[in-house]
Structures are given as C-alpha cells and as structure tokens.
Amino acid sequence: MQGVSMQTLDKELSRHVEIARTKPVPVDRYGVPWVWIVSHPLWMAADHLKSFVPEDHPLVTLREAIDSTLAYEGLFMTELTRQCASGLDARMITRAWLLQVVYSLSDPRRVREGLVYNMLWRWFVGYLLRSEALPEVEAFVRDLNTVASHPHVIDIVHRCLNTGAMLHVDSEEFRINRGLLHALRMQHADGPVGAAGAVVGNGGRGGPMGSAPSVGSVGALGAIGPVVGPVGRPNEQGGRAMLG
Numbered sequence: 001m002q003g004v005s006m007q008t009l010d011k012e013l014s015r016h017v018e019i020a021r022t023k024p025v026p027v028d029r030y031g032v033p034w035v036w037i038v039s040h041p042l043w044m045a046a047d048h049l050k051s052f053v054p055e056d057h058p059l060v061t062l063r064e065a066i067d068s069t070l071a072y073e074g075l076f077m078t079e080l081t082r083q084c085a086s087g088l089d090a091r092m093i094t095r096a097w098l099l100q101v102v103y104s105l106s107d108p109r110r111v112r113e114g115l116v117y118n119m120l121w122r123w124f125v126g127y128l129l130r131s132e133a134l135p136e137v138e139a140f141v142r143d144l145n146t147v148a149s150h151p152h153v154i155d156i157v158h159r160c161l162n163t164g165a166m167l168h169v170d171s172e173e174f175r176i177n178r179g180l181l182h183a184l185r186m187q188h189a190d191g192p193v194g195a196a197g198a199v200v201g202n203g204g205r206g207g208p209m210g211s212a213p214s215v216g217s218v219g220a221l222g223a224i225g226p227v228v229g230p231v232g233r234p235n236e237q238g239g240r241a242m243l244g
Contacts, residue, residue, distance in 0.1 A: 003028035049127055052119035058173040059124050061165055066098055069160045076152060084143045086135035092126040093143045098157050099124065100144070104175040108144040112137050151188035158185060 003026035004016055016025050020037040027035045053060060070077065070091050080090035099121060100111050114121050115134055122130070134140075147153045158181050160166070 002026075003033055005029075005031075006034075049119055049123040049130060053123050054120075057120065058169045059120060061169050062098070062102065062160075062174075063095070063124050065163045065165050066095055066157075066160045068163070069156055070094065073156060080147065080150070080153070083146055086139040086143045088135055088140070088143065089126070090147065093140075093147050094153055094156065095125045096140075097144050097147050097153070098160065100148075101157060101181065102161075102174040102176050104177045108141045108148075109137065111144065112140050148184075151185075154181065154184045154188065157181065 004012075005028050009016055009027055016037060019025055021039045024039075025037040026033055027037060077090045077094075081088075084090055084093055086093070096111050096115075097108075099105075099114070100108060105111060111121075112134070115125065119130060135143075161176060161178075161181070
C-alpha cells in the first residue's frame with residue numbers, strides 16, 4: 001500500500017485523519033514506511049483478544065466453568081495473589097494451571113511459551129489485549145507451581161472440571177490429566193472429602209494460606225501420577241486457537 005509522505009501529511013492532515021477513521025493510513029518518511037494513523041475503534045478491534053475467540057471453541061465453555069467457580073473465591077484469591085511473584089492476579093495463574101492440566105503439558109514453561117503466540121490461550125488466562133506484556137518466565141513458572149501445590153486451588157480446578165457443562169465439551173480438544181488431580185487431592189486429604197468434593201483437613205478448604213505442604217515441582221505434571229494423553233505443543237492440542 002502506497003503511504004502518504006510527511007510533506008503531504010503536513011499539508012492535508014485533516015483529510016488523512018478523516019480517512020483514518022474508517023481505514024488505517026500508512027505514512028512514509030524518506031520513501032520508507034514509518035508509521036500508521038489508526039482510529040481508536042480500529043486499533044481496539046485489532047488489539048482486543050476477544051476477536052481471536054471462536055464462540056464454539058471448548059475453551060470458551062471451560063472459561064465459563066472456571067469463572068463460575070472462581071466467582072465464589074474472591075477473598076481466597078485476593079490472599080493468594082499476594083503470594084504471586086509475577087504480578088498477575090491469582091485467578092489468571094489458576095486459569096493458566098488449568099490449561100496445563102487439560103492439555104497434559106509436562107512442563108509449566110510450555111504454558112508460558114504458548115501464551116507468546118496462542119492468542120486464544122492468552123484470552124483464556126484473562127488478558128484483554130494482545131499488547132499487554134507477559135510476565136517474566138521464572139516468576140510465572142514459580143507462581144504456577146505455587147497454585148498447583150495449594151489444596152484449595154486443586155479443589156477449585158477439580159470442581160470446575162466436574163461441572164455439568166464440562167461433560168459435553170469436545171473430548172478431542174483436551175487431554176485432561178485426571179490422574180494428577182486425583183493424586184494431588186489424595187496427597188492433601190488428611191481428612192474426609194466433603195459432599196461437595198472439597199478436601200477437608202489440614203490445608204484444605206478454608207485452611208490457612210501457605211499451609212499446603214510442598215510437592216516439589218508439582219507444576220510439571222510428571223511429578224505425581226501418570227500423564228494422561230499425548231503431550232504436544234500447545235497449538236497442536238488447541239488446533240483451533242488463533243495465532244497472533
């Protein structure tokens with residue numbers, strides 16, 4: 001596309017700004033592409049992650065399920081956020097760990113890697129715009145391991161995956177590591193399991209923050225229990241994810 005020269009732009013600024021309200025206008029400097037003039041609505045439409053989300057994708061149903069579960073965990077998530085080194089809200093870290101579980105990714109770094117290019121994953125975690133910066137890798141991995149070792153987060157993910165809505169989700173999209181979740185819940189089950197599926201006992205639901213015993217690199221799914229299903233690159237498992 002032929003750009004507008006700086007000299008022309010100086011003379012006809014109002015006209016080109018008016019054109020930019022409906023379509024981006026390229027501006028050249030010394031005959032080389034330099035900047036674009038883009039209206040706010042067009043920029044937001046291009047930058048907004050929601051535009052990458054197919055309405056019928058299974059991750060949409062999963063996002064609704066986890067958000068419904070998290071809606072009752074405000075105080076707990078506020079406390080857990082204070083322990084996060086990445087600066088992300090604990091809800092976002094919890095959704096990121098849920099991605100690791102449902103795609104049976106053996107290394108939490110694979111989740112961070114997927115967020116670089118998989119815009120559907122980024123939306124699922126809780127980002128709004130493509131231009132939002134991702135956290136530093138080590139801090140993100142550390143936070144992922146933190147939530148993965150907390151019994152109440154394990155219970156939240158367990159309840160999410162056992163909601164009625166998830167029973168009808170495309171089984172070919174996910175490779176849910178239910179063996180891992182079962183092993184983690186049993187490891188923390190010092191008491192009986194309540195009727196709602198919540199672990200009751202030391203470090204269980206309602207227990208003190210940080211009371212969960214360490215399970216090592218629990219973020220790596222191979223640490224406890226077998227990995228269920230093949231482990232592939234995030235975009236191989238989420239084949240319909242849109243890439244930015």
